[in-house]
Every structure is written in structure tokens, then in C-alpha cells.
Amino acid sequence: MTSLNRLGLSFIKSSRLLKRKYLFQSQMMSLSSQVTSFKLVCNKFGDPKEVIELQDESLCMPQNDEVLVKVVMAPVNPADINMIQGVYPVKLSPVPGAVPGNEGVGVVTHVGGDVTQLKPGDRVVPSTPALGMWRTHIILKAHQLTKVRDDLEFVDLAGITSNPCTAYRLLKDFVALSEGDVVIQNGANGAAGQNVIQLCKAWRLRSVNVVRDRPDFEQLREYLMQLGATHVITEEQLRKWSLDVAKPKLALNCVGGKNALEVLRRLDQGGTMVTYGGMSREPVTIPTSSFIFKDITLKGFWMTRWSNDNTCSEARKQMLDDLMCFMHDGRLKAPNHKLVSIRDFRDALANTMNPQGFAGCKYIFDMRLEEQSC
Amino acid sequence: MTSLNRLGLSFIKSSRLLKRKYLFQSQMMSLSSQVTSFKLVCNKFGDPKEVIELQDESLCMPQNDEVLVKVVMAPVNPADINMIQGVYPVKLSPVPGAVPGNEGVGVVTHVGGDVTQLKPGDRVVPSTPALGMWRTHIILKAHQLTKVRDDLEFVDLAGITSNPCTAYRLLKDFVALSEGDVVIQNGANGAAGQNVIQLCKAWRLRSVNVVRDRPDFEQLREYLMQLGATHVITEEQLRKWSLDVAKPKLALNCVGGKNALEVLRRLDQGGTMVTYGGMSREPVTIPTSSFIFKDITLKGFWMTRWSNDNTCSEARKQMLDDLMCFMHDGRLKAPNHKLVSIRDFRDALANTMNPQGFAGCKYIFDMRLEEQSC
Numbered sequence: 001m002t003s004l005n006r007l008g009l010s011f012i013k014s015s016r017l018l019k020r021k022y023l024f025q026s027q028m029m030s031l032s033s034q035v036t037s038f039k040l041v042c043n044k045f046g047d048p049k050e051v052i053e054l055q056d057e058s059l060c061m062p063q064n065d066e067v068l069v070k071v072v073m074a075p076v077n078p079a080d081i082n083m084i085q086g087v088y089p090v091k092l093s094p095v096p097g098a099v100p101g102n103e104g105v106g107v108v109t110h111v112g113g114d115v116t117q118l119k120p121g122d123r124v125v126p127s128t129p130a131l132g133m134w135r136t137h138i139i140l141k142a143h144q145l146t147k148v149r150d151d152l153e154f155v156d157l158a159g160i161t162s163n164p165c166t167a168y169r170l171l172k173d174f175v176a177l178s179e180g181d182v183v184i185q186n187g188a189n190g191a192a193g194q195n196v197i198q199l200c201k202a203w204r205l206r207s208v209n210v211v212r213d214r215p216d217f218e219q220l221r222e223y224l225m226q227l228g229a230t231h232v233i234t235e236e237q238l239r240k241w242s243l244d245v246a247k248p249k250l251a252l253n254c255v256g257g258k259n260a261l262e263v264l265r266r267l268d269q270g271g272t273m274v275t276y277g278g279m280s281r282e283p284v285t286i287p288t289s290s291f292i293f294k295d296i297t298l299k300g301f302w303m304t305r306w307s308n309d310n311t312c313s314e315a316r317k318q319m320l321d322d323l324m325c326f327m328h329d330g331r332l333k334a335p336n337h338k339l340v341s342i343r344d345f346r347d348a349l350a351n352t353m354n355p356q357g358f359a360g361c362k363y364i365f366d367m368r369l370e371e372q373s374c
Numbered sequence: 375m376t377s378l379n380r381l382g383l384s385f386i387k388s389s390r391l392l393k394r395k396y397l398f399q400s401q402m403m404s405l406s407s408q409v410t411s412f413k414l415v416c417n418k419f420g421d422p423k424e425v426i427e428l429q430d431e432s433l434c435m436p437q438n439d440e441v442l443v444k445v446v447m448a449p450v451n452p453a454d455i456n457m458i459q460g461v462y463p464v465k466l467s468p469v470p471g472a473v474p475g476n477e478g479v480g481v482v483t484h485v486g487g488d489v490t491q492l493k494p495g496d497r498v499v500p501s502t503p504a505l506g507m508w509r510t511h512i513i514l515k516a517h518q519l520t521k522v523r524d525d526l527e528f529v530d531l532a533g534i535t536s537n538p539c540t541a542y543r544l545l546k547d548f549v550a551l552s553e554g555d556v557v558i559q560n561g562a563n564g565a566a567g568q569n570v571i572q573l574c575k576a577w578r579l580r581s582v583n584v585v586r587d588r589p590d591f592e593q594l595r596e597y598l599m600q601l602g603a604t605h606v607i608t609e610e611q612l613r614k615w616s617l618d619v620a621k622p623k624l625a626l627n628c629v630g631g632k633n634a635l636e637v638l639r640r641l642d643q644g645g646t647m648v649t650y651g652g653m654s655r656e657p658v659t660i661p662t663s664s665f666i667f668k669d670i671t672l673k674g675f676w677m678t679r680w681s682n683d684n685t686c687s688e689a690r691k692q693m694l695d696d697l698m699c700f701m702h703d704g705r706l707k708a709p710n711h712k713l714v715s716i717r718d719f720r721d722a723l724a725n726t727m728n729p730q731g732f733a734g735c736k737y738i739f740d741m742r743l744e745e746q747s748c
Contacts, residue, residue, distance in 0.1 A: 089667045256662050275662055275665035275666060276665075276666060277662070277666070278662030278663075278666075283660055283661045283662060284659070284660045284662065285657045285659045286657055286658045286659075286660065286672070287657045288630050288649055288651070288652030288657060288658065289463075289652075290674070291648075291650075291658070291672065291673065291674025291675075292649060292650060292651070292652075292674045292675065292676045293463045293674075294674075295674055295676070296674065297671065297672070297673050297674075298660070298665065298671070298672040298673075299665065299671050299672075300664070300666045300667075300668075300669055300670065300671075301665075302667060302669070305669065
């Protein structure tokens, strides 16, 4: 982010002092040409609980094509953790100094003189990942922001650019699906998987959803059926496969290993399996005959690449419009979540590093808690 | 083949008697409304050397849309062996009674009254596999035959529908390649691999060709370089990869296992690997990161399916025209081969079941040897 270069940085760690500065900023913002932002900074790659620090910075008013955004919410996602650990293909930069946070939602407070497409009061989400949303205020170029609807919950919008978009593209970009077609997915209780279930329901596709066997399977099954799943089965049931359903044209794999192979085996002739995760940490093993005689196609999907390739594309606009429409209608719900203060970042990081699966929930930084706590 | 139903079959095993019948047929064919054909018949699925038998049959003159073809040459391919063993996805039918032989070339001798597109003297190849070319004469529907050029060697035409077509489609159908682009393949010394090398040369593509390490590697390397290979390397050299060449956009895999994984690792971002064989009998194992972050696509190719889907397509016509043009120019050469009598079928089957690789050669039934031996 080029705008970081011209920021005056100060490193004040005292929580009380930070609170006072935030209060001062809230009172003085309209009188001053500067605003104090609080942000989580990555000092070096490593254990997120060790290397992340809360800092403040003074932001000048936006110039030219810049926009000042007051961030409202920013989720903590597994990809954020991997970026802090330094193990993600996209590197945080510069370290020390970079702010993590691939997604979030905010409200425009000030715009530079050349900005015509946004105005104060507009709700916005970042147009690409890795802009660093774990802060209370951010200055970005106008083209780095996408205006979103103002009649939706912030908590829906905060996470719209990762999992709902991933599910949307997985169902749209690989196989031409028609009403009644069957999609099979593993890791169906994951964040993307839950969105896949809801989008299948909205588009009248049938979904076969595979989850690990577990003590609370019936409870999970009930939950996913309520989201719109056609079938919810365990890996064991997948191997036996007694479902009275057409063969799937599309398989979505975020697990890998034997599970992925079993899912692949259920695919229809000429079907496609898209891999977008590898939770088992095992590779995908494919019999030669699946390629030659069953004509299976295997592809991969990475939302980050798609987003970077489609910052301003019509496809992205259409996708966000569709997703927001589904959110407005109640057909696409945010996952279980907990709103936390940016000051409680260690809890939030620890939670994301030790996912509780279905029993757990997603932590979302709610920047409004700063104001309330002052 | 429906035309089999109305054939009068006799089961005469004596080689001398068969010879006399063939001689008689050659002399009497123009006077008679029947012709005697000698054919290899599969009596049951199993060891080809045990279950194949030479028989004769009387063929009536072709009626309506039928064509009588005097077969000139028919190769023995690994797929023929697998079909006799009963382990191929396409089954010989009916067994007992079916004639193997997926490809070959012949000359039209008589046509039925409704046939306009073929005439006696035309050279033809089968339009689809599995028509049973291991016989001296065959009656087919006109649409099951494709007319080919008469200024090419029979030995080139005999094998045109399998390996040259496979290589052509592998290079045409999966990645849009431009002059100078790099293709990597394993099993490069195989029958399809040698065609890939020659077509790459003809289309000004660069080919990186991986073969197993072997005592006669330098000799093999020399041979493949003469065919037009850009680089010929062993699996060990593939792992170390010190070639000064752009990353391949397309990988062709007929080996599987670790070899396929190493080939995949050399692919360019967004590249495609097409599997058309699995000589190692090991599956293809793909790291999740190759799908997600490297955006690799894996597909399969089976010439049989393509042929069945494209019996009369413009794409097939264009392909055969191109391949015959390359054969005429000397840019596409038949592999090392040995012409054998259909009576020596046990030798031919044994040879194909125990491939000698580069040191070996392909056995092709030359039906003209019957006439000469009479």
C-alpha cells in the first residue's frame, strides 16, 4: 500500500493511552485534518499471538483519489493466520509494519477531491484481499473499494468477499449447472461449505454434503439441512453410497486425501472436481482410469487470485449484487460468530488457530466497540 | 457389428486348408457372389495367445449401404491385447466370435447399390475403433469407413487412427499453443510420444521429453532428437531440472506415479497436464497447493471416446488431412515395425504383451502375405 509511506507512525502500547487518543480523535476529528487509527501490526512472521501488536497511527485527510474509511467490522480468517505465519503464497509486506486483515466492511468518512464514485456515508468493502483491514481507519484509493448496500447487517457484509464469493465462484465457474443438478462437497460444515449449501438451495441445485463422523453428527446434519442441504452424510456413508440421487456433475474438495478420492468416485462421467482447500494436509490421489475412461477434470480455485484478476470486473459486480440480494432475502446467512474488540486480538487469533468446527464460531473485530469503550 | 449376424461361419483350423481356400477365393472372387475371409477370432476373454484362433468365413457381396474391404494391414496394439483379456472398458462382442483389431487400412473391392461416397480401389481406414480389423476382408457400412490418400505407404495409414491421432488431439485440444511454446511429456519413446515429438517439430513447438534411465539412453536420445525433440532427459534429470527453457504450458502423462508428479512440478502457472496412459500402474498424486496456488488443471484423454464422438466430424477430417500431409512430407514417420502374416498371430500377440520399448518394434499384420504364400 503506497499510502502507508506518507503516514507518521508512533508506537504507543499503553492501552489506556490508546483509549484516550481514540476518544480525543472522536471529539476532534471534525476540527482536525488528522485522524488517529488503531491497527494490528505484524512485527515479524511467526506465531500470531506473539508477533501481532496494537499500534496507533495518525492519518492525514485523503487527497486526490484517496478515501478515508472508518472500518466497522473485520473478520479473522484462517488465511490471515497463514499470512502472519509467513506460510501463505501472498506475503504481508512490509514486515515489520504490515497490517493483516483480508476483508471487512466500513463507512466512508472523507474523500479526496478527485473521487466521484464514493461519498461520505457510503458503505464499502475492499476490492481485493491483503489491504489490511484490521484497523479502525484506513486510507485507500477509491478504486480499491467497492460500494455495497446499506440495508444489510454489517456482519453479513464483513465476510462477503471471502466465503460467500468462494462458494459463488465454485458453483458458477467450472460446470454449467441446471436446476436439479447435483453437487457433492466435502468439508460441508466449513465456512465456504455452508455458503455452498445455501447457494445450491437458492439456485435449486441439489447438494450432497459430506462431513466427518462425529458425536454431534445428527445435530450438525439438522443444522445443514436447515441451511438447505439435500443430503448430509458421513465419510463412511460416502463410501457405501446408497443415496437415490443422480450422479454429481461437480465435486468441491477442501479436504484432500482419501476423502477427496471417495468424492471423486461418485462423480458422473465427464464430471469436474474443484479443489479449494486441503484440510487433511494429504494430497489428492487420482487413478489413471478416472482421467482416461471417466474423463474427469480436476481444477483448483483460489479466491485471492480471482479477486486480484477481477477487481473492477462486471462478473464481480454481478456476484456481489446477487449475494447481497440473497442476504437481504435471508437466503444467505452469516456463520456463527462472535464480535470482539480489536484489543482482544489474542483471543481472536487463538480461536482461529484452533478451530472448533461446527461447535465453534468465527471471531469478527467490531471496531465500534472502541468508541463504546472510551 | 450387425453384419456379422448374416454370415455363414465355418470353423476350419487346418492351415493348409485355409491356404487352399484363400487361393480358391482369389481365383474365383470375380466369378462368385461370395468371398472367403480369414479372421482372428476371440473365443473367450483371457490370455491372447490361448484364446485367439484363426477361422474363415464366407462373406456375401455388399448390399445397399455396405462396402466390402480387402484389408491390407492391421497393427497389433496394446489396447487390442487388453480387449482380448477382457480388461478394457470397451468389450469385444460377441464372445465367442468377435474379431479384435482396432485399426488398419484396406482397399474397397465392392460396394452396395446405395453407396456413393466410396468406389472400388479407394483406400479406407475405419471411422471408429473396435470394428475388428484382424481379418483379410470385412464388410462395413459406408459411414464406418473413411477414405484416405492413395499416395502414402500402407504402413503409415495402417496406424494413423491411434497414435498419430492421439498425439494430434493431445496437442490441439487442451491448451492453445503458439510457436515456441514448450510441451513436456513422459514416456516420450512410446508410440504416441514419438508422434508428439514429430508434431511439435512440425508445429514449431518445443518438446521436453522424459524417458526412463537405461543403458542405451544416448542411443535413444539421438533417435528422439532426430525425430525432432528439443530436449531428451531422464527422470533423474527431470528432478534436477537445469534446462534453459521456458516453463511448459502443457504436460502429457502416460506414466503416472512419481514421474507424473515431477512432470507436473515443471508446469507453468496455470498449466494443464493431460493423462492418456498409466504405464507405471501408479495413480497420479497431486499436492493441494498445485491446484489452489499454481492453478493447475488435470484432464484425461481417450482416443476411443474422441473417435466415437467424432466419426464424421469436420475436426476428424481436418486431423486426418493434416496427418497425411505430414506423412507425405516425411515429417511424420511410422514407428519401427515388423510386417507379419496373420497366421503368425501368436508371435505378434506375444510381442505386444512383452514390449521391448525402444529396442522393440510394432507388429503389423500384412494380409498381402496370405496371397503371396498361396
